[in-house]
Amino acid sequence: MQSVHSELPSHQAAVTSSSMTNKIDHSQLCQWLKSIAVDRDKQAFTGVFKFFAPKIQRIAQSKLNNEALAAEVLQDTMSNVWRKAHLFDDSKGAATTWVYTIMRNVTFDLLRKMKANKEDNLSDDIWPLAEALNTEDDSFSDHIQSRNLLGVIETLPENQQQVVKGFYFMEMSQEQLAVHLNLPLGTIKSRLRLALGKLKLKLGEHHD
Amino acid sequence: MPTINLPIFPLSIFLLPDGVTRLRIFEARYLKMVSMAMKNNGFVVLPIANEEQVEDKLTGSWVEIINFDQSDDGLLLIDVRCKELVEVKDMSQDKDNLHHANVSPKSHWPEVSVDESTNKFSRSLNKLFIENTELSALYKDKHLEQASWVVARWLELLPVNINEKRLFVESGSFDAAKEFLQGIILAE
Incomplete structure (x- = not known):
């Protein structure tokens, strides 16, 4: 993973390149961000999410070369957009620039966290538990695509391991x-x- | 039977009509699925059959998204409600590895009112809702007066292997389900 690290600082330029700004409705994006900030408007958030999700996913995927990590970047970015919408100031720059800056910071945080986790040398103890509860899930073997990814998942806290599996255990014990x-x-x-x-x-x- | 093409979420949970559950959406292909589901007609939760069941027809739960939120760690949470059970065929995978299939509706139990024995299930379920606010919050409408609704919710919650639970997707299985529940909840 360290090899990706050194490539990252350059991606911000690509993100804000003019080729992407041609058909963007900037005033709509600003309006949505304000509705999120003021009214906690879920519809507006859906609008923002739909606009940015594929773009963020694509960029993160190309930089990290890992679908699950790209999805995490997307989730963290959108979650920050939801929480920090009140900090957006349209007199200082475009909504796209603001969101992509959040994305860049999220990506750096994620890589930093992964680097730190690697040294923690976490045991496998938690993982088999979640696995045992949900063995049927594994029939779709592409769910977890490589040992390498599995290694990354093992270093995640338990609640995030469940996330990878995609659901809450609603069933009673x-x-x-x-x-x-x-x-x-x-x-x-x-x-x-x-x-x-x-x-x-x-x-x-x-x-x- | 009319068929409709829907995205598939492969997940081993047991969900009967009107059942609600909360999902955490993480992978890119399933974020795509959620965005398709919100625009169109929902998606299908399809428990993965074990090897013995490959020959059987696959039954999934056709769900609609009724609420969404974000978890404290920033992930997308969706609450889904099962509209009806569906038979799933002709599965394919798109370029994002998301599965799609043609599905046709499959009838389930007829609506049955509570009687003396199912009234006990209903009271016990109500107690469970009171004790478990997270579960209770998922159900705005609690049809504690309908035996079919109460028995279905109990089956979803019981700690029983999904392969056994799946016997109760059949439309004629209500009496067997009631008896099964009696053996666990009411046995003397």
């Missing part, structure tokens, strides 16, 4: 169900086993 029904865990386990056994028996009758 056996422990939660036991607490909810005010029953011992052992009772829950045997009830689940029995109910599943009955179900299979019943289905067997229908199918054979």
Whole structure:
């Protein structure tokens, strides 16, 4: 990853090049940013998101050469746009320049964080847990495309590992169900086993 | 049966009609999916079948995005509600590795009111909503008076392997589902 590091400072020029400014509705972008700042307007944010997302994704992808990291740059950038919209001042520059500057800073932060994480030498302990809960997911093997990327994921905090998997675990654990029904865990386990056994028996009758 | 082409989100979660869940969207291809879904007709959550099930018809949950937000760490969160179950065929992958498929609606359980036994499930589910505000917040309309709604929500929440849960996507499976739940929640 360090090799990418040295190439990055040059990308800002490409980002703000005139070729991109031809058909941009600058006043619309400014209006959206103001609506986000003043009214926390989700529709306006959607507008900004739709405009910038493909561009940021494409630029980040070409600089980082990694889809997942590019997606993280996009998410962090848009999240900063949402939080910091009140700091945007259209008398000082175009909305595009402001957003791409945020993107540049986000990219530097991300690379810095990854460099620091590398030295932490994190163990694999957390990862198999998430993996065990969700083994079916792996049938789509392109979900995580390379060992290299997997290495990066392993250094992420647990909540971000879940992000890579794409969802919250909404299902209850056996422990939660036991607490909810005010029953011992052992009772829950045997009830689940029995109910599943009955179900299979019943289905067997229908199918054979 | 009319078919419609929709983007596919491969994810092993069990979601019946009217079920709501929160997803965190991270990968580029799924951000694209969300943007398509917001403009058009939603997308399909498709649990990945295990090898034994490859022969079977694939059933997915056709969902619409009902809310979106950002997590504290800046990621896109969407709440999706299952409109109906669909049969999925002719899957293909586009240049961004996003899957698409032709899907056709598949009927599920008829609406059933609560009776004596399902009323207990309903009360227990209501207690769960009270204890778990995050879960409760997902459901603006809680149809605790409908046995079919209550049983479906319980099945989604139970700690049971998705391959077993998937038996209940069949339209004639309501009674079996009720019995299954009785064995877990009401057993003496």
